Amino acid sequence: MIHFEKRLNPSRITTVVTPIIAVILTMIAGGIMFAALGKPPLEAIRIIFWDPLFDPNFASYSRPQLLVKAGPLILIAIGLSIGFKAGIWNIGAEGQYILGAVFGAAVALAAYPADSVLLFPAMVVAGAFGGWLWAMIPAILRTKFNTNEILVSLMLVYVAESILASVAQGLLKNPEGYGFPGSRNLQQYPSAFNAEVIANSGMHWGVISAFIAVIFAYVMMTRHIRGFEVRLMGEAPKAARFSGVSTTRLVVFCLGISGALAGLAGMFEVSGPSGQITIDFNSGYGFTAIIVAFLGRLHPIGILLAGLLMALTYIGGELAQLMLGLPGASIQLFQGMLLLFLLATDIFTNYRIRIGGSN
Amino acid sequence: MDLLGINPVLLIASLMVSATPILLAAIGETVVEKSGVLNLGVEGMMIVGAVVGFITAVNTENPAIGFVTAAIAGALLSTIFATLVLYLKSNQVATGLGLTLVGLGISALLGKPYEGIKSPTLQSLDIPILSDIPIFGRMLFSHDAMVYVSILIVGLVWYTLKYTRVGLVLRAVGENHDAAHALGYKVIRIRFLAIMFGGACSGLGGAYISLVRVPQWTEGMTAGAGWIALAIVVFASWKPWRTLIGAYLFGGITVLQLNLQAAGVAIPVEYLSMSPFLITIAVLVIISxxxxxxxxxxxxxxxxxxx
Structure with a gap:
């Protein structure tokens, strides 16, 4: 008879090992899926995980892309992980990402054709503010009326998508765009363009902000009283309340910071790699970042690595679509499976397996 | 603008059709939550039900078989969630989200070859005598069978939860699993079955979208219906008949905004299409x-x- 015994403290070794096991299991299950689709499984896995980094034909293009894709994922996931640690579930990062992009782009377009070094910093502030504002809706509803933040933040994603569609065809539409929906291209607007800091490296300001966020989160969670409060709230809410941690303040803090970071990610994306506000500007980073946060074990360093890995599956997935004709949805499924395998192997972190009769 | 063109009889008739998928998913989730489990994977189970139901209905040319396989598919997908949450004790919120992501991926993959095909759809059932009543007959009694099945399921769930031993045990498990366990009830097994029931209902709801409401397959066609269903469970205070009220109210708003769009009201389409979500949030706030x-x-x- 197999049974599980709760560990007093989560195992440190398994915390590190389980994500790796989950990745391997996903590769196996993914390989089976690729075989079922009639594609060579080993080749598909190689194209997804190896070729983008090391194949001489693709590496020069895809290595910078790795940072471009990982930047927003890490930035959003860092914010989400702080809330998740405290048991505050912001799953509407996608909406906050959209609002950040809309606010950031709106500032740039309102000032068009400004030529000022102050424009880009103003866009950064506006982007963070847009995401923060959108996250404050579930935060205030949760603290004032005890409304479930999961449902509200998620519903707001659909509202944000409608706003995006509206501004892309109205308020922010390019007046010289011959009636096509979509804003002016910020890549052709030098003072608003989030250009690469080092040419051909993929390293734009969003990626740098992501690295700063990792360091900031690491210091806060391990060295600062606020990080301690977050962890206390997640692990022992009653104890947290007795020791004077204000739930209200923590909810507002966690949702606010995750919203602001998601908004920043959206703003850096619209002013850089994507360039313009379009109807389908958002590409699901806000949801994939949830996987990144869990895959990184809600730990800043883990999230950094998980973000790079997840970015690799995006780029490798695109490559596999091109080379093998693998359907785009199979990569989405691949990422979802990774999350489920990770959650499944989680039990080894929190429980010990005992074989034999119970005591 | 032509507001007079909105026919109240047709409005109520189409509201029932528009509410049925959400009603089915919400009543399933009510049972799951009554057993003490929060499954956020409703959207994923619905979309898998939608695609599987569509594929089998197209291939067998029989929508009824489509609905049955959709329910089976939803239930099967939910066993992944049940196994992870109940046996491997994973976090319910994260696992539910994972299930939704996997469901969206699977459905897009399976449905690709079926895009642009029309499915065989359910015939509307003119209930004898009742459907001949002027106005009300057309409004309430000449829908397809699934509309009535969904109401029947609500009634059965209500009766089972309230008056039967099974329902009592299920509620006991949801209220205090430690006490229920001490009394010798199989907490895990009961929850597993409740989750599967929820999955089957979500699958049916999804299939209703792809076989009756639209009837076509497009990627991501559930478009948030699963999340609305979750909100309706809260709105209904976990009471079966109130999910009916909630779903029909929501269906009414959806149909009304579509009618307003068609009537060419001066409000931009985007604001009308976000209104169901805003109203759901407002209702959630009032309830909470x-x-x-x-x-x-x-x-x-x-x-x-x-x-």
């Missing part, structure tokens, strides 16, 4: 301000039998 009455006490808490 009163203190979420009726939430099962063990909802979302993991159960670990420590001997």
């Amino acid at each position: 301000a009163r203190g979420n009455q009726g939430a099962p006490a063990s909802l979302g808490r993991p159960f670990h039998a420590s001997n």
Whole structure:
């Protein structure tokens, strides 16, 4: 008879090992899926995980892309992980990402054709503010009326998508765009363009902000009283309340910071790699970042690595679509499976397996 | 603008059709949450039900078989969630989200070759005598069979939860799993079955979208219906008949905004299409301000039998 015994403290070794096991299991299950689709499984896995980094034909293009894709994922996931640690579930990062992009782009377009070094910093502030504002809706509803933040933040994603569609065809539409929906291209607007800091490296300001966020989160969670409060709230809410941690303040803090970071990610994306506000500007980073946060074990360093890995599956997935004709949805499924395998192997972190009769 | 063109009889008739998928998913989730489990994977189970139902209905040219396989597919997908949450004790929120992501991926993959095909759809059933009543006959009694099946399921769930032993045990497990376990009830097994029931209902709801409401397959066609269903469970304070009210109210708003769009009201389309979500949020706020009455006490808490 197999049974599980709760560990007093989560195992440190398994915390590190389980994500790796989950990745391997996903590769196996993914390989089976690729075989079922009639594609060579080993080749598909190689194209997804190896070729983008090391194949001489693709590496020069895809290595910078790795940072471009990982930047927003890490930035959003860092914010989400702080809330998740405290048991505050912001799953509407996608909406906050959209609002950040809309606010950031709106500032740039309102000032068009400004030529000022102050424009880009103003866009950064506006982007963070847009995401923060959108996250404050579930935060205030949760603290004032005890409304479930999961449902509200998620519903707001659909509202944000409608706003995006509206501004892309109205308020922010390019007046010289011959009636096509979509804003002016910020890549052709030098003072608003989030250009690469080092040419051909993929390293734009969003990626740098992501690295700063990792360091900031690491210091806060391990060295600062606020990080301690977050962890206390997640692990022992009653104890947290007795020791004077204000739930209200923590909810507002966690949702606010995750919203602001998601908004920043959206703003850096619209002013850089994507360039313009379009109807389908958002590409699901806000949801994939949830996987990144869990895959990184809600730990800043883990999230950094998980973000790079997840970015690799995006780029490798695109490559596999091109080379093998693998359907785009199979990569989405691949990422979802990774999350489920990770959650499944989680039990080894929190429980010990005992074989034999119970005591 | 032509507001007079909106026919109230047709409005109510189409409201029932538009509400049925959400109603089916919401009543399934009510049972799941009553047993103390929060499954956020409703959207994923719905979309898998939608695609599987569509594929089988197209291939067998029989929508009824489509609905049956959709329910089976939803239930099968939910066993992944059940196994992870109940046996591997994973976090319910994260696992539900994962299930939704996987469901969206699977459905897009399976549905690709079926895009642009029309499915065989259900015939509307003119209930004898009742459907001949002027106005009300067309409004309420000449829908397809699934509309009535969904109401029947609500009634059965209500009766089972309220008056039967099974329902009592299920509620006991949801209110206090430790006490239920001490009394010798199989907490895990009961929850597993409840989750599968929820999955089957979600699958049916999804299939209703792809076989009756639209009837076509497009990627991501459930478009948030699963999340609305979750909100309706809260709105209904976990009471079966109130999910009917909630779903029909929501269906009414959806149909009304579509009618307003068609009538060419001066409000931009985007604002009309976000209105159902905004109203759902407003309703959630009102309900929660009163203190979420009726939430099962063990909802979302993991159960670990420590001997």
